[in-house]
């Protein structure tokens with residue numbers, strides 16, 4: 001599916017007259033943590049692709065696992081406990097790799113594949129992340145994993161930027177050779193393969209800059225500065241911040257920074273994001289976002305004291321499931337009126353984000369900007385609640401696809417690789433984010449007191 005998606009995108013671009021010969025460098029992003037298993041011999045196939053055929057037809061037999069584990073999988077609790085035990089506990093693993101063991105993190109996913117399907121594992125010559133997999137297609141050879149996306153595996157020592165031998169050993173045998181050596185996120189990993197030159201007309205020297213995770217790429221696309229907080233309202237909701245001195249904790253993740261190898265980023269991931277909001281929209285707003293917005297407009301900030309927490313699937317931050325509603329008198333109730341329900345979902349989600357960010361050491365400063373992205377950042381009424389809960393102005397960039405924009409910026413940065421030009425300098429002429437919501441005076445104190 002992923003290979004075919006790339007075929008389709010490039011064919012559509014070609015049909016629309018896109019001039020590939022102008023592309024000097026490219027980069028990209030993939031959902032974090034997902035993994036792709038290349039069968040023995042696949043590396044050879046990659047180097048000999050015929051420009052006369054789509055990629056899908058040529059790569060069909062190249063994978064030892066046909067259904068790639070993706071980030072939403074949470075079936076690896078046993079492997080998580082084994083990994084934590086092997087390195088001296090959850091806190092020790094977090095200090096080493098930036099996170100305690102998480103079910104979706106790739107090391108635990110690999111361990112499960114090795115334990116349940118050792119034959120497929122032994123026929124695997126290379127394991128890619130979704131990001132390095134896509135880069136490999138463009139390169140025509142295996143692309144290394146970059147430090148930033150590599151931090152979402154529970155395998156990389158985030159301070160030293162090398163695979164942890166203890167973690168590798170706890171997950172599966174001969175794993176280091178299947179992963180290859182990780183590289184700085186701004187590395188040029190090679191030139192585009194002749195397949196793309198001949199089939200689409202890319203210039204032969206077009207540089208491929210290491211691909212990274214969707215959240216690190218979004219951080220680049222939003223040109224985050226210290227003190228800012230980015231809120232991505234996609235399928236999942238994620239929150240990320242730029243950090244200099246990380247303090248890995250038991251909740252949340254520390255990743256290597258995708259644009260500055262000396263720095264870090266913190267990330268919190270909430271599984272009950274847009275899919276939950278869509279469910280509530282269908283149940284309480286006749287399936288219409290505009291009805292959903294009307295409910296937010298017609299209810300008061302603070303929701304008359306009603307409070308709700310909604311986790312239809314097992315949440316990541318924190319591990320909890322179920323819908324929990326509390327009346328103004330602090331009694332658990334089984335339902336709210338439709339409009340109250342809609343406000344309760346949005347206020348509950350945004351208050352949780354603020355509380356968890358503060359637990360990682362985050363403080364709203366006078367210059368703090370909240371940068372919103374992802375599909376739901378089109379919804380201005382939701383963004384007003386976000387501004388009120390955080391007590392900070394909310395901005396959006398012109399496109400909600402910040403991971404794509406970030407990939408383009410990173411490709412541009414890659415062109416200057418080796419000259420030590422900082423990323424901020426490279427993107428300084430990019431359009432500034434637009435202010436879309438300012439906090440209602442006194443709002444954040446109101447929310448704090450709740």
Ligand SMILES: Nc1ncnc2c1ncn2[C@@H]1O[C@H](COP(=O)(O)OP(=O)(O)O)[C@@H](O)[C@H]1O
Nearest residue numbers: 233234235236274275278289374375376378379
């Ligand atoms: N007007 C809107 N209001 C709220 N949510 C919206 C609106 N438009 C789109 N969305 C949500 O955006 C989500 C898709 O976000 P997107 O960032 O594209 O996803 P992904 O994280 O998979 O890249 C959809 O699940 C949808 O619920």
Ligand SMILES: O=C(CO)[C@@H](O)[C@H](O)COP(=O)(O)O
Nearest residue numbers: 031032071234235236238269
């Ligand atoms: O697991 C995480 C981050 O740790 C997710 O954020 C994935 O990176 C994919 O997210 P969506 O783009 O589907 O929201």
